[in-house]
Amino acid sequence: MPSLTVPQVPHYASAPVTKENLQYADLAVIDLAKAHDVEGRAQLALEVAEASKTQGFFYVVNHGYTAAQTERMFDIADVPFSCVEADDKIAYTASIKETGSFEGYKPRQYWHVDNGVHDQVENYSIHRDVTKREHPKALRPLLPEIDAFAQHTHFNVLHPILRLLALGLELPEEEFVKLHGFSAKGAAYVRFMKYYPRSVDDELKTNNVWLKGHTDMGTITVLYSQPVSALQILGKDGKWRWIKHIENALVINTGDTLEFLSGGYYKATIHRVVQPPADQQNHTRLGLFYFGMTDDAVKLVPFSSSPLLQRVGITRRFEDKDAPTMEEWGKARTSAYGTTVLKAAEDGSKFEEEVIAGVVVKHFN
Numbered sequence: 001m002p003s004l005t006v007p008q009v010p011h012y013a014s015a016p017v018t019k020e021n022l023q024y025a026d027l028a029v030i031d032l033a034k035a036h037d038v039e040g041r042a043q044l045a046l047e048v049a050e051a052s053k054t055q056g057f058f059y060v061v062n063h064g065y066t067a068a069q070t071e072r073m074f075d076i077a078d079v080p081f082s083c084v085e086a087d088d089k090i091a092y093t094a095s096i097k098e099t100g101s102f103e104g105y106k107p108r109q110y111w112h113v114d115n116g117v118h119d120q121v122e123n124y125s126i127h128r129d130v131t132k133r134e135h136p137k138a139l140r141p142l143l144p145e146i147d148a149f150a151q152h153t154h155f156n157v158l159h160p161i162l163r164l165l166a167l168g169l170e171l172p173e174e175e176f177v178k179l180h181g182f183s184a185k186g187a188a189y190v191r192f193m194k195y196y197p198r199s200v201d202d203e204l205k206t207n208n209v210w211l212k213g214h215t216d217m218g219t220i221t222v223l224y225s226q227p228v229s230a231l232q233i234l235g236k237d238g239k240w241r242w243i244k245h246i247e248n249a250l251v252i253n254t255g256d257t258l259e260f261l262s263g264g265y266y267k268a269t270i271h272r273v274v275q276p277p278a279d280q281q282n283h284t285r286l287g288l289f290y291f292g293m294t295d296d297a298v299k300l301v302p303f304s305s306s307p308l309l310q311r312v313g314i315t316r317r318f319e320d321k322d323a324p325t326m327e328e329w330g331k332a333r334t335s336a337y338g339t340t341v342l343k344a345a346e347d348g349s350k351f352e353e354e355v356i357a358g359v360v361v362k363h364f365n
Ligand SMILES: O=C(O)CCC(=O)C(=O)O
Pocket: 193, 211, 216, 223, 230, 231, 271, 272, 273, 287
């Protein structure tokens, strides 16, 4: 009989919410409880489409996990960092450059941020099929819970949002869901991410940037909201605004793949991570994510069957015949990220860029 008790793990105590009055982005809050019937979905589709077209970021509430379930997942998320010895971390390090996959550990200092300064972020990434690779011993008893978390996020968050995004393009509801099979060959994965406070010198040399401005490569990223303020999005007015923590909410952001599939209608928004406000600066910052991507074989061409896209027009970043597959795009971006030499943008803006699979990818400092 399966055990009714779950393995004990240390509690991860996050910093309290900041008392500073930061300039927060004003984002839509999508109530997923309304997605259970057709009328609710029609209304939410308008809200999600508007948010994805303009800001590319929105909150989701009522996603089906209680605050206690979310808290338990944050405790689990800290296990690969706090309960695994350094030797084991090395043994389970991801071969990012060679394989184009983050599965395993990304050690601190792997990514170049700016002026010779490297990151202070440790990641542990797990494919949604948690049995795909072996994991450090401390994580093994927790795999059933991590599997349940991956399935919850895939079926109760990713799929419902994909339905709304398809409706927003006047496509059949399942059109994007069909491309995101849980059991299909594809790279969608769970990531635990722990940021550590940095030296004054590193802060100075990077202008307090911890993770450079970028777009995510997949369709949508699901970020479980946590209290340490550091994430910012770049507005159309060129200003960075903070993402506010909402207890037990999700922060959703749309990535490159959704921009490609929607012919530029939905936007992949540039975001970055900076030093937290003074009252949170001596704390670590623990992240819990699900990176949504289509199945590997999907060719990233716009859905020209969309009546809406037929009316508003399609912006192509490449000819359909040259479009990368999800696998090509995901692997090329993953292996290049944070390690390639970026050059100044050709348009003379503050962006830096690199060319991946024939497509210009912008970064921002
Ligand atoms: O830590 C965060 O809040 C965001 C991290 C992020 O943007 C990423 O890993 O792509």
